[in-house]
Every structure is written in C-alpha cells, then in structure tokens.
Amino acid sequence: MHEYMGELLSPYIDDELNGEERRLVEDHIKTCKQCQEEVEELRFLKAQMQSFYQGIDIPDISFEEAVIRKIQTIEQEQQEVFSWKFWAALAVGMCVIISVLLTLSPFLYACIRVLYTLFNVGARIAHAVMIIALDMPYLTGALIITTLILIIISGWSVSRLLGTKTTG
Amino acid sequence: MDQELFQLIQQAKRGNQDAFSELVKKYKGQVFRHAYAMVNDRMEAEDIAQEAFVKAYFYLPKLGKEYAFVSWLTRIVTNLCHDSLKRQNKKKMIFQTENEAPHQLSNPKSDMEHTQLKLTINEALQKLSEEQRTALILRDMRGYSYSEIADILNIPLGTVKSRINIARASLKREMTRGDEHA
Numbered sequence: 003m004h005e006y007m008g009e010l011l012s013p014y015i016d017d018e019l020n021g022e023e024r025r026l027v028e029d030h031i032k033t034c035k036q037c038q039e040e041v042e043e044l045r046f047l048k049a050q051m052q053s054f055y056q057g058i059d060i061p062d063i064s065f066e067e068a069v070i071r072k073i074q075t076i077e078q079e080q081q082e083v084f085s086w087k088f089w090a091a092l093a094v095g096m097c098v099i100i101s102v103l104l105t106l107s108p109f110l111y112a113c114i115r116v117l118y119t120l121f122n123v124g125a126r127i128a129h130a131v132m133i134i135a136l137d138m139p140y141l142t143g144a145l146i147i148t149t150l151i152l153i154i155i156s157g158w159s160v161s162r163l164l165g166t167k168t169t170g
Numbered sequence: 171m172d173q174e175l176f177q178l179i180q181q182a183k184r185g186n187q188d189a190f191s192e193l194v195k196k197y198k199g200q201v202f203r204h205a206y207a208m209v210n211d212r213m214e215a216e217d218i219a220q221e222a223f224v225k226a227y228f229y230l231p232k233l234g235k236e237y238a239f240v241s242w243l244t245r246i247v248t249n250l251c252h253d254s255l256k257r258q259n260k261k262k263m264i265f266q267t268e269n270e271a272p273h274q275l276s277n278p279k280s281d282m283e284h285t286q287l288k289l290t291i292n293e294a295l296q297k298l299s300e301e302q303r304t305a306l307i308l309r310d311m312r313g314y315s316y317s318e319i320a321d322i323l324n325i326p327l328g329t330v331k332s333r334i335n336i337a338r339a340s341l342k343r344e345m346t347r348g349d350e351h352a
C-alpha cells in the first residue's frame with residue numbers, strides 16, 4: 003500500500019471523501035494493484051463487521067417487559083421516597099416545635115407565676131377594700147359626700163372660667 | 171423521521187409506558203447488538219441495553235428534538251458501555267495483582283497460541299482500544315456518518331476519521347496474523 007493513500011482508502015470505502023480526494027483514489031487504484039487489494043480487503047472487513055452485527059441474536063419480548071418492570075420499580079421507589087420524605091419532614095417539624103417549647107418553658111413558667119402573683123395580690127387588695135368598706139358604713143357615706151362636693155366645685159369653677167372668657 | 175415514530179416519542183415523553191414499550195421493541199436490536207459488540211458478553215450487554223432504555227425513559231422529557239432520539243439513545247449506550255468496560259478493567263486489575271506470579275508464568279504460552287491462531291472478527295474487535303472499537307461499531311454496524319459520529323462522541327471529525335482508519339488497520343492485522351507462515 004502506498005504511503006500517501008494510507009489515510010484516504012478507509013474514508014474512501016465509507017464514501018466520506020470529497021470529490022477531489024475521491025478522484026485521486028479512483029485514478030490511483032486503476033493502476034496500483036496493491037492499493038486495489040487494500041480497498042478490497044477493507045470492503046471485506048466492513049462486510050464481515052456487518053454480517054457479525056446482523057448475526058447477533060436479539061433478546062425476545064421479555065426484554066421489553068424487564069425494561070418496563072424496572073421503570074415501574076423506580077417510579078414506585080421515587081413515590082416511597084417522597085412519602086418517606088413527607089413523614090420525615092413532619093417528624094422533624096414536630097421535634098423542633100417540642101424542643102422550642104421545652105427550652106422556653108422556664109421563661110413561660112416564670113411569666114405564668116408573675117401573672118398569677120399579680121392576680122392574687124389584686125384579688126386580696128380588692129377583698130381587703132371590700133371588708134373595710136363594709137366594716138365602716140360612715141366612711142362610705144363620707145366618701146360619697148366628698149365626691150359630690152368635689153364635682154360641684156369643679157362644675158362651678160368651669161362655668162366661672164367660661165363666663166370670664168365671654169365677658170372679657 | 172416518520173409521523174408514527176414522532177408520535178410514539180411524544181407519547182413516551184408524556185409518560186405513556188405502552189408507547190415507550192413500542193420504542194424499546196423497535197430499537198432493542200440496535201441497542202443490544204451495539205452493546206454486545208462493545209463488551210462481548212450477552213448478560214452484560216442485556217443489562218447495558220436495559221439500563222439504556224430505563225435512562226432514556228426518565229430523561230426523555232429533557233430531549234428537546236424528537237428527531238434526535240436515536241443518536242441520543244446511541245450516546246447513552248456508548249456511555250454505559252464505557253462505564254461497564256471501566257468496571258471490568260478495575261476487576262481485572264485487582265485479579266491480576268492478586269495472581270501476579272501464575273499470570274506471568276502462563277503468559278509466554280498464551281502469546282504463542284496467539285500468533286498461531288487467526289482471530290474471528292469478534293475476537294479481533296475485542297483487541298482494539300475502546301475508542302477505536304466504538305468508532306468502528308458506530309460506522310460499520312450502526313451506519314452513522316463521520317459527522318454524526320463526531321457529534322455523538324463529541325470529538326473532531328478528523329479524530330473520527332483517524333480512529334476508524336487505525337481500527338481497520340489493526341483489525342486487518344489481527345485477522346491475518348500467521349497467514350504468512352501457514
């Protein structure tokens with residue numbers, strides 16, 4: 003085989019040469035027996051490749067079935083993974099809420115105690131005032147009278163103030 | 171691409187498994203034979219071919235152009251064959267380091283056998299490098315043009331040409347070995 007033909011003969015049998023290259027090869031093999039033989043051998047090799055390929059037995063219908071089965075298994079797994087993820091997320095969420103409550107519980111407990119104490123104190127004061135008021139009926143009367151007097155005084159002073167404004 | 175095939179691909183894209191099963195039936199021959207020529211083992215080739223279709227099913231919605239389906243499928247098969255061969259090589263290497271001494275002892279004899287036996291096309295094909303074998307299978311068995319092969323393997327056109335050229339030269343050498351002495 004001739005050196006300069008080396009790279010051209012293989013694409014030649016594949017019909018992958020441009021017009022100029024193809025003419026070059028065709029002209030050459032007309033006169034060169036060696037390269038002609040090379041082309042024959044390459045073509046024979048190609049034919050052997052093709053007949054080997056055609057001779058390989060193709061798997062039967064169980065092949066398609068196996069493919070579809072595999073696809074369905076994967077789809078199922080994906081769904082399981084999804085629901086698994088859903089439950090995992092839910093569990094994690096619950097854990098977070100519970101732990102937050104647990105860490106805040108001393109604070110919450112203190113708040114509740116303060117409120118309870120305040121409420122208790124208020125209730126006792128009210129209770130004491132009630133007892134005192136019930137025990138001293140005169141005080142109540144005195145208080146009511148004082149209040150009335152104060153209301154009257156303030157009412158008079160307000161009208162006086164308004165009066166001076168309109169005349170002045 | 172004919173209308174029927176286009177519709178099958180579109181239906182399969184939307185998750186229609188009957189349509190996809192039709193596609194598998196249509197292309198399992200090409201895919202399986204390609205894998206078998208690459209790995210030379212029926213069981214492994216069947217695994218690869220099935221995995222290729224399973225992958226294709228789940229990635230199909232991402233395939234933009236329906237007409238590119240077959241070469242896209244071929245790219246998937248090529249990648250899976252590559253992974254399989256890599257695994258095999260790793261296994262072989264572990265095996266060899268474990269059995270280094272006996273392997274070296276038996277080597278000269280098997281070399282002798284080699285020079286005396288003419289190889290069949292399949293045996294010779296397995297002697298090629300993975301790159302050369304892939305290129306030659308895509309050309310001579312699958313019938314892709316050089317530019318299609320360049321696209322599938324993502325390599326320059328010139329590299330496709332030279333890989334096929336070298337592959338054929340070594341294949342010829344392997345298959346005619348010992349002829350001169352016979």
Ligand SMILES: [Zn+2]
Nearest residue numbers: 003004034037
């Ligand atoms: Zn010549």
